[in-house]
Amino acid sequence: MKTMDRESTTTTETEAEELTGAEIVVRAMRDQGVAHIFGYPGGAVLPIYDALFQQEDVEHILVRHEQGAAHAAEGYARSTGKPGVLLVTSGPGATNAVTGLTDALMDSIPLVCFTGQVPTHLIGADAFQECDTVGITRPCTKHNYLVKDVNDLARIIHEAFYVATHGRPGPVVIDIPKDVQFKKGRYVGPANVEHRTYRPNTKGDPRRIEQALDLIAKAKRPVFYTGGGVINAGPAASRTLRELVRATGIPITSTLMGLGAFPASDPQWLGMLGMHGTYEANLAMNRCDVMINIGARFDDRVTGRLDAFSPQSKKIHVDIDASSFNKTVRVDVPIHGDAGEILTELLAGWKARQASLDAAAMKTWWDEIGAWRGRRSLAYRHSDTIIKPQYAIERLYELTKGRKTYITTEVGQHQMWAAQHYHFEEPNRWMTSGGLGTMGYGVPAAVGVQTAHRDALVIDIAGEASVQMTIQEISTAVQYRLPVKIFILNNEYMGMVRQWQQLLHGGRYSHSYSEALPDFVKLADAYGAVGLRATRPDELDGKIMEMIEVDRPVIFDCVVDKTENCFPMIPSGAAHDEMILGDTDDQPGVTEAGRQMV
Amino acid sequence: MSPDPTQPKSAYFLVEEHEAVIKRTLSVIVDNEPGVLARVVGLFSGRGYNIESLTVAETDHQKHTSRITIVTSGTPEVIAQIKAQLGRLVPVHRVVDLSVDRPGIEREMALIKVAGEGDKRVEALRLSDAFRARVIDTTHTSFVFELTGAPSKIDAFVDLMKPLGLVEVSRTGVVAIARGAEAM
Numbered sequence: 001m002k003t004m005d006r007e008s009t010t011t012t013e014t015e016a017e018e019l020t021g022a023e024i025v026v027r028a029m030r031d032q033g034v035a036h037i038f039g040y041p042g043g044a045v046l047p048i049y050d051a052l053f054q055q056e057d058v059e060h061i062l063v064r065h066e067q068g069a070a071h072a073a074e075g076y077a078r079s080t081g082k083p084g085v086l087l088v089t090s091g092p093g094a095t096n097a098v099t100g101l102t103d104a105l106m107d108s109i110p111l112v113c114f115t116g117q118v119p120t121h122l123i124g125a126d127a128f129q130e131c132d133t134v135g136i137t138r139p140c141t142k143h144n145y146l147v148k149d150v151n152d153l154a155r156i157i158h159e160a161f162y163v164a165t166h167g168r169p170g171p172v173v174i175d176i177p178k179d180v181q182f183k184k185g186r187y188v189g190p191a192n193v194e195h196r197t198y199r200p201n202t203k204g205d206p207r208r209i210e211q212a213l214d215l216i217a218k219a220k221r222p223v224f225y226t227g228g229g230v231i232n233a234g235p236a237a238s239r240t241l242r243e244l245v246r247a248t249g250i251p252i253t254s255t256l257m258g259l260g261a262f263p264a265s266d267p268q269w270l271g272m273l274g275m276h277g278t279y280e281a282n283l284a285m286n287r288c289d290v291m292i293n294i295g296a297r298f299d300d301r302v303t304g305r306l307d308a309f310s311p312q313s314k315k316i317h318v319d320i321d322a323s324s325f326n327k328t329v330r331v332d333v334p335i336h337g338d339a340g341e342i343l344t345e346l347l348a349g350w351k352a353r354q355a356s357l358d359a360a361a362m363k364t365w366w367d368e369i370g371a372w373r374g375r376r377s378l379a380y381r382h383s384d385t386i387i388k389p390q391y392a393i394e395r396l397y398e399l400t401k402g403r404k405t406y407i408t409t410e411v412g413q414h415q416m417w418a419a420q421h422y423h424f425e426e427p428n429r430w431m432t433s434g435g436l437g438t439m440g441y442g443v444p445a446a447v448g449v450q451t452a453h454r455d456a457l458v459i460d461i462a463g464e465a466s467v468q469m470t471i472q473e474i475s476t477a478v479q480y481r482l483p484v485k486i487f488i489l490n491n492e493y494m495g496m497v498r499q500w501q502q503l504l505h506g507g508r509y510s511h512s513y514s515e516a517l518p519d520f521v522k523l524a525d526a527y528g529a530v531g532l533r534a535t536r537p538d539e540l541d542g543k544i545m546e547m548i549e550v551d552r553p554v555i556f557d558c559v560v561d562k563t564e565n566c567f568p569m570i571p572s573g574a575a576h577d578e579m580i581l582g583d584t585d586d587q588p589g590v591t592e593a594g595r596q597m598v
Numbered sequence: 599m600s601p602d603p604t605q606p607k608s609a610y611f612l613v614e615e616h617e618a619v620i621k622r623t624l625s626v627i628v629d630n631e632p633g634v635l636a637r638v639v640g641l642f643s644g645r646g647y648n649i650e651s652l653t654v655a656e657t658d659h660q661k662h663t664s665r666i667t668i669v670t671s672g673t674p675e676v677i678a679q680i681k682a683q684l685g686r687l688v689p690v691h692r693v694v695d696l697s698v699d700r701p702g703i704e705r706e707m708a709l710i711k712v713a714g715e716g717d718k719r720v721e722a723l724r725l726s727d728a729f730r731a732r733v734i735d736t737t738h739t740s741f742v743f744e745l746t747g748a749p750s751k752i753d754a755f756v757d758l759m760k761p762l763g764l765v766e767v768s769r770t771g772v773v774a775i776a777r778g779a780e781a782m
Contacts, residue, residue: 143688198688323682
C-alpha cells in the first residue's frame with residue numbers, strides 16, 4: 001500500500017507556531033492536561049528529554065524499567081480516569097514496554113506511549129537500537145503512528161489522546177524518529193484537531209433499551225453482571241448503576257475488573273463471580289432467567305464451561321465494543337454504546353414505567369441466594385500459630401477501610417484473595433492485571449497511583465514470586481518519596497501454579513517453589529525503604545499499623561501458610577454449579593479435557 | 599485439544615458443535631495510511647480467520663481512501679466477529695458484506711500462460727475464444743491470455759488449459775461491488 005504524508009484532520013492556521021518536534025511533544029502533553037509522565041531516557045529520545053528539562057508543566061517520573069513505566073501509567077490512568085503517558089527510547093525501550101501495552105489493551109486502559117525511533121534515513125537499516133516499533137506494537141495497541149513529518153506531529157499527538165480515551169479505551173503508540181524531534185514544524189492545539197473518521201457510538205439504540213426493560217420487568221430471577229466498562233465510563237456511571245440496582249432490587253455481581261463500581265457493603269452485592277468468585281454469585285449466574293451484563297465481556301475466567309453457562313437466561317449485553325457481542329456467548333439484547341449513557345437511559349426508562357418486579361418471585365429468588373450465601377464460600381480455617389493469607393487480607397482491610405486506600409496487586413493467589421477479602425466501596429480504587437494476568441504489575445502500578453494521589457494510602461498486595469518481576473521500581477518510589485506499601489503474602493511458592501499442580505498434576509510441584517528468596521526486610525533496607533516482617537497472627541495488626549503510619553515506602557514480608565489454596569474454585573472445564581468449595585471437597589469436573597485448558 | 603475454527607473462542611469449549619462454514623465477500627473502506635493493510639492482515643492472522651483472497655487499491659485519491667475486498671470463510675458467528683473486529687480498527691470507515699448487506703457482483707482477472715505446439719495450441723486458442731479471453735502476448739510456442747470473470751470461470755478455464763500446456767497463472771483476487779444505483 002502506498003505511503004504518504006497528508007492531512008487527515010481539519011486544522012486551521014490560527015494557532016500555528018513554529019516549534020521543534022521535541023518541543024511540540026511537551027507542548028502537546030501540556031495542552032492535553034498531562035501533569036505526570038513515566039519514562040526512561042535513551043539516545044533516540046534525548047531531544048524530548050532536553051525539552052522536558054526546560055519546563056515545569058509536565059513532571060517526569062524516572063522508572064527503572066520500561067515495563068514499569070507502562071504499568072505505572074496504567075495505575076495512574078485507572079485511579080484518575082485520565083490517560084496515562086509514558087516516554088521510552090527506541091529498540092529495547094519500546095520492546096520492554098510491550099508487556100505493559102498489551103496489558104493495557106486487554107484491560108481497556110487509556111495510555112499514550114511515546115517511543116523514540118532512529119532517524120528517518122536510518123529506518124530499515126538495522127541501526128543501533130532500531131526495531132520496527134509500529135510493527136511490533138500493532139497487535140498490542142488500539143492504534144499506533146510513525147511520525148515522518150514534524151508538521152504532522154501535533155495533530156497525531158492530539159489524535160492519539162482522542163483515540164486512547166474515546167470508545168473502548170486502549171493504548172496508543174506514537175513512534176518519533178530522532179530527526180523529527182529536532183526539526184522545526186507547525187504546532188496546532190487540541191481544539192484545532194478533530195479525528196477524520198473515528199467516532200465511536202455511545203448512545204444506545206432506544207428500541208434495544210425498551211427490549212431490555214421489557215425483559216427486566218418480567219424477570220423472576222434477574223442478576224446484574226457488571227465489569228470494567230462501568231469503571232471506564234467514569235464515576236457517574238457507577239452512581240447510576242447503584243441507583244438502578246437499588247431501584248430494581250436486583251442482585252449484582254461483578255468481574256474482577258469491575259470491583260468497586262457497586263459497594264461491597266450493600267446487601268444486594270453478591271461478591272465477585274468467576275473462577276474464584278463466590279458460590280452465591282456463580283449460582284445466581286447459573287440459575288438466573290435474565291442476565292444484565294453492563295460493560296463485561298464474558299471472559300473465560302467468568303463463564304467457565306460455555307455450554308453450561310447460565311443455560312436458562314435471556315441475556316442483555318451493554319458494551320462499547322461491538323465485537324464483544326456474541327464473541328463467546330450468544331446474547332438476546334445487545335446494546336452498543338457507553339455504559340454510563342445506557343445506564344442513564346435504562347434508569348430513566350425504568351422510572352418512567354414506574355415498574356416493579358414480581359415481589360413474590362423476587363422473594364423466592366433472594367431466599368435461594370440467601371441459602372447459597374449460607375454456604376459461606378469464602379470461609380477458611382483460622383490458625384493461631386500461622387498467618388492464613390485470607391486472614392492477612394481481612395486484617396489489612398479492617399485496618400485500612402476507613403482511609404483513602406488504593407489497592408494494586410500482582411497476579412496469582414494473592415490477587416484472588418485480595419479480590420475476595422478486600423471490599424471495595426468506590427470505583428477507581430482497585431488496579432489489577434485482569435486480562436493479561438501480568439505478574440509484576442503491582443509495584444509499578446502502585447507507583448503510578450501514588451504519583452496521582454500523594455496523600456492516599458497505596459498498597460500493592462503482592463506475592464513473593466510476582467513482586468520480584470518488577471521489584472526495582474521500589475527504587476523509583478524511594479526517589480520520588482512515594483510512600484507505597486508492598487504487602488507481600490510470602491508462601492515461598494508460585495502459589496497459583498502450585499495449586500494447579502496439586503489439583504491437576506498429581507502434586508508434582510515442578511519448578512513452582514522459590515528457592516533462594518531474598519530477605520525482603522534487608523532488601524527494603526538496601527533500597528532505602530522500610531522493611532517489616534510478620535510471621536505470627538498475633539503480631540499482624542501491630543505490624544500493619546506500623547506499615548500504615550510510616551510515611552515512606554515499605555516492603556512488608558507477611559509470611560503465610562505455604563500450602564493454602566484459593567477457594568472457591570471452578571476447575572477448568574467445569575460449570576458454575578460445579579465449584580470446589582474447599583480442600584476437603586471432592587474435586588468434580590477436573591476431566592482430562594479440563595486439564596488441557598489454561 | 600486442537601482449536602476448532604468453527605467454535606466460538608474460549609478456553610472452555612468442550613462440546614463439539616459443527617456449523618456450516620460459509621463464504622463471504624467483504625468490502626472494507628479504509629484510510630490509505632501507512633500500515634493499514636498490515637493492520638487488516640494482522641487481524642486475520644492474529645485471530646485465526648481465513649483469507650481466501652484479498653485485493654486493495656486506493657479508490658479515492660482526494661480523500662485518500664482505499665477499498666479492500668476480502669473473501670473469507672467461517673461459521674456465521676465467525677463472520678460476524680470478523681466484521682465487528684474490522685469495524686473497530688481506527689482507520690476503517692465501513693465494512694459491507696457484499697454477500698448479505700448488499701448483494702454484489704464479483705469479478706477477478708487472470709493472466710494465464712500456455713505453451714504448446716500443433717493441435718494443443720489450436721485447441722487452447724479455440725477455448726480461449728469460447729471463454730472470451732484475450733490474447734495479450736504470443737510467440738510461436740506460447741500465449742498469454744487475459745481472462746476476466748467470476749472466480750469459478752477462471753478456475754474452469756485454468757483446468758481446461760492444464761492438458762494443453764499450462765505454464766503459469768497470475769490472478770488478481772476478487773473485486774466486488776454492490777448491484778444497483780446506490781453507493782455502499
